[in-house]
Amino acid sequence: MNFLVIGGAGFIGAYVTRTLLAQGHKVVVYDMSLAENTLGKVLSAEELEKITMVSGDVTDLAGLIRAIRENDIDSLVHLAYWQIPASNNNPHKAIEINALGFNNTLEAMASLNLKRLVWTSSNAVFGSPKYQPVTPLPNDAIQKPNLVYGALKSLNEFMAEHYYTHRGVDSIGVRLCLVYGYGRMRGASTFASDMIVNAALGEPCVIDNGDSEVDWYYVEDAAQLIAHALTAPTPPRRIYNANSDVQTVRHAAGMLAEMIPDTKLDVKEGALDANWDLDSSLMEEELGFKPKYSLDEGLKDFVYQVREKAGLEVIPGTESIRHYEN
Numbered sequence: 001m002n003f004l005v006i007g008g009a010g011f012i013g014a015y016v017t018r019t020l021l022a023q024g025h026k027v028v029v030y031d032m033s034l035a036e037n038t039l040g041k042v043l044s045a046e047e048l049e050k051i052t053m054v055s056g057d058v059t060d061l062a063g064l065i066r067a068i069r070e071n072d073i074d075s076l077v078h079l080a081y082w083q084i085p086a087s088n089n090n091p092h093k094a095i096e097i098n099a100l101g102f103n104n105t106l107e108a109m110a111s112l113n114l115k116r117l118v119w120t121s122s123n124a125v126f127g128s129p130k131y132q133p134v135t136p137l138p139n140d141a142i143q144k145p146n147l148v149y150g151a152l153k154s155l156n157e158f159m160a161e162h163y164y165t166h167r168g169v170d171s172i173g174v175r176l177c178l179v180y181g182y183g184r185m186r187g188a189s190t191f192a193s194d195m196i197v198n199a200a201l202g203e204p205c206v207i208d209n210g211d212s213e214v215d216w217y218y219v220e221d222a223a224q225l226i227a228h229a230l231t232a233p234t235p236p237r238r239i240y241n242a243n244s245d246v247q248t249v250r251h252a253a254g255m256l257a258e259m260i261p262d263t264k265l266d267v268k269e270g271a272l273d274a275n276w277d278l279d280s281s282l283m284e285e286e287l288g289f290k291p292k293y294s295l296d297e298g299l300k301d302f303v304y305q306v307r308e309k310a311g312l313e314v315i316p317g318t319e320s321i322r323h324y325e326n
């Protein structure tokens with residue numbers, strides 16, 4: 001099949017692109033900033049040659065439709081977004097990209113009658129834990145976003161449902177929380193990936209909010225989830241909670257300290273005002289996907305990747321862990 005990955009040059013997009021290529025699909029990356037990207041960090045030269053790159057802005061509906069038509073695209077992945085703090089600092093621009101941009105994707109789906117859209121929502125739709133008495137949070141928990149980022153994801157979820165009901169657009173959104181892995185560049189939860197990179201390189205690192213119990217979703221699992229959702233039978237819901245391994249930041253730092261001699265991680269007290277513990281049993285039952293990497297395995301693989309790319313010797317106990325053939 002032919003897939004267009006909007007925002008495909010970013011962190012999750014690079015892994016999705018690599019996974020889809022390995023599964024034998026044609027991948028077109030549509031992204032406004034092809035210069036600074038994760039693709040070159042994750043894909044081999046041979047894999048990079050197989051991709052078609054289109055420099056385009058998702059806020060330009062005509063350009064998006066042209067890229068879809070010219071490349072005979074079947075289905076879309078939408079990842080283009082302004083994250084935190086960018087969306088808080090410039091809400092006007094965030095509305096343009098995160099709300100109007102996502103709506104352009106839905107419009108393109110409807111007017112070109114494409115097969116499937118897969119996109120990434122977030123735990124940020126739920127807001128602060130103080131308004132959520134039940135954990136893990138059910139799929140249909142009340143949404144009370146406390147940031148521009150979460151409010152626009154909430155709007156995106158509403159619009160995806162609207163386009164499904166009124167225009168027949170087949171979409172699946174997955175509410176990811178904290179995705180970690182090699183090559184992450186942006187977003188509030190980049191601190192987790194930075195902590196692991198610094199530990200792997202033996203560099204000092206101060207980590208705030210050590211008491212936050214976050215969901216550790218390894219990027220290899222996130223890419224497989226998105227690839228799986230692209231071709232799965234249409235499930236009953238348009239949006240699914242996605243959780244993997246919920247542990248405190250302090251616990252993860254402790255695991256790194258056991259794995260790597262002489263880590264210099266300074267974990268501070270405090271917790272982020274967000275819900276990370278989501279009940280993803282419906283995703284397993286209805287979409288048929290369950291992540292495979294435990295936090296321990298994700299850390300071992302991530303540390304291995306960092307050391308290998310830096311040309312440093314492998315730390316005993318860390319290793320390349322491949323749970324998927326493709």
Ligand SMILES: NC(=O)c1ccc[n+]([C@@H]2O[C@H](COP(=O)([O-])OP(=O)(O)OC[C@H]3O[C@@H](n4cnc5c(N)ncnc54)[C@H](O)[C@@H]3O)[C@@H](O)[C@H]2O)c1
Nearest residue numbers: 007009010011012031032033057058080081120176178179
């Ligand atoms: N990384 C996480 O932990 C996480 C968790 C939950 C949800 N998400 C969501 O997943 C998606 C991807 O996240 P990521 O970490 O890969 O982000 P990223 O910032 O690394 O990638 C986003 C990509 O979108 C591109 N982009 C931004 N504005 C654009 C525009 N107007 N037109 C075209 N391209 C544009 C950027 O250039 C970038 O390459 C986002 O929607 C994010 O909100 C991420």
